[in-house]
Amino acid sequence: MYHTWMRFFTPGPAHHRLGLVCLGVGLQYGALPTVGPRILDHHVAVVISTGGGWYATPDGRRTTVTAPALLWLTPGVPHHYAPDTATGWDEGFVDFAGPATASYTELGYIEPDRPVVPLSDATGPRGVIARMARAARRDNPLLEVETGAAVHELLVALRRARADLAPDGDLVLKALARDACLPLSVADHAARHGMSAAELRTAVRRGAGCSPKDYLLGIRLGRAKELLAATDLPVAAVARRVGYDDPAYFSRLFTRRVGTAPVRFRATQGRAVPGGWSNQVPDPDDPPRIPARQTAPDPHPDPHPETADRTARRVSP
Known part of the structure; x- marks a missing residue:
């Protein structure tokens, strides 16, 4: 028995010109069926939060997959994988494409030669995938742009979560x-x-x-x-x-x-202002605030305020 939820999208040419598009998002758990051998024409990031299984290379060698982990499925590369039949695993997947994938690969965010990547913690990437799933309602007019922007965020979250790298640099x-x-x-x-x-x-x-x-x-x-x-x-x-x-x-x-x-x-x-420039990063939770403007005193105060008060009460609804 297994449980699956997934949605697939067809972004238009203008969406592709934004650099990355989301083609699909899914959440699955349990003793899922074996995937492949197959070849795709786009990228897929499979984030495994719990459980374990295996991934097989084209020559038949198997690599053990232990959560938390990431599976990179890249275009044109045969892949074959499955969770353990006894325990299964919990996965979230995102299908994506676009011209920006070349730059992300050059920068090391996408690793075609490393299909199984251990993660230190899947919480960050899974949080992004969960937001994409919530955005995937069919009546969302921002669907393609919102999920496409989230693919960029997902790639950053996956880079931060890699077990072999410190999140903010070594x-x-x-x-x-x-x-x-x-x-x-x-x-x-x-x-x-x-x-x-x-x-x-x-x-x-x-x-x-x-x-x-x-x-x-x-x-x-x-x-x-x-x-x-x-x-x-x-x-x-x-x-x-x-x-x-x-x-x-x-x-x-x-x-x-x-x-x-x-x-x-x-x-x-140029934005120099009186008071100088600070090199300290502001705290987003406690930003500086402009003091409330104080009303200047009336140079001609009403000598009979009680009269004005009675007038105000008479005209009030």
Whole structure:
């Protein structure tokens, strides 16, 4: 005996141009039947919350699946899997497609060569799938856009839940972020961590989906944008603050990667206000609030307020 709920969708061309579309979502539990061998033309993420089973590669080798775990079903790749016949498992699945899958694969969020991925906790991904299931009512006019946006969120949640990676980056990534604006080369950063440049590249690629150079550059340019938008520091001083001694090189690099020159960015994004700029992230649960405006005293008060009060009572309904 098993229990299944699923919905499938047919997004239009405009939805596909948003980057990702959800083609289906489902929730199942129990001793589910064997799936495959089969080949799909789209991606599927199968999130297993409890239970266990197996996954078979095209050459017949079986991998044990123990919850919490993720099964990646990728286009054109044969797959064959099933829960344990005695215990079954609890799964949520999402079918999706779109041009953004190529970028997510390049960044390491989708892993075609790693069909079985252990998770540290399935709560986050299953929460996203549950929201997609609630959005899947047939009378929802936002269905395709809402579920498509949730696929992006699901990929992030799955990346955070991977058992082999820290949710917010490992110690090497945290140290690189902390020291990103120091005038250090990639080789210098590697040496500070007792690693070779190749080892650092592997660690950063695995954790952040990019090269150390791009990782550091993204942090430096983000910091530069903040300084340009929120302070009146000269561009040369901004360059030095983010690790570049040559302001001309910084300006060329900024223009090439951002698409606009530093001066132009400041002219369009500047938001400096009296009181200065804070580098502290606000607490969303306790945001700063504008004090309630106090009414200025009436320069010509009514000398007989009791008369006005009696008049008000007479005209009130």
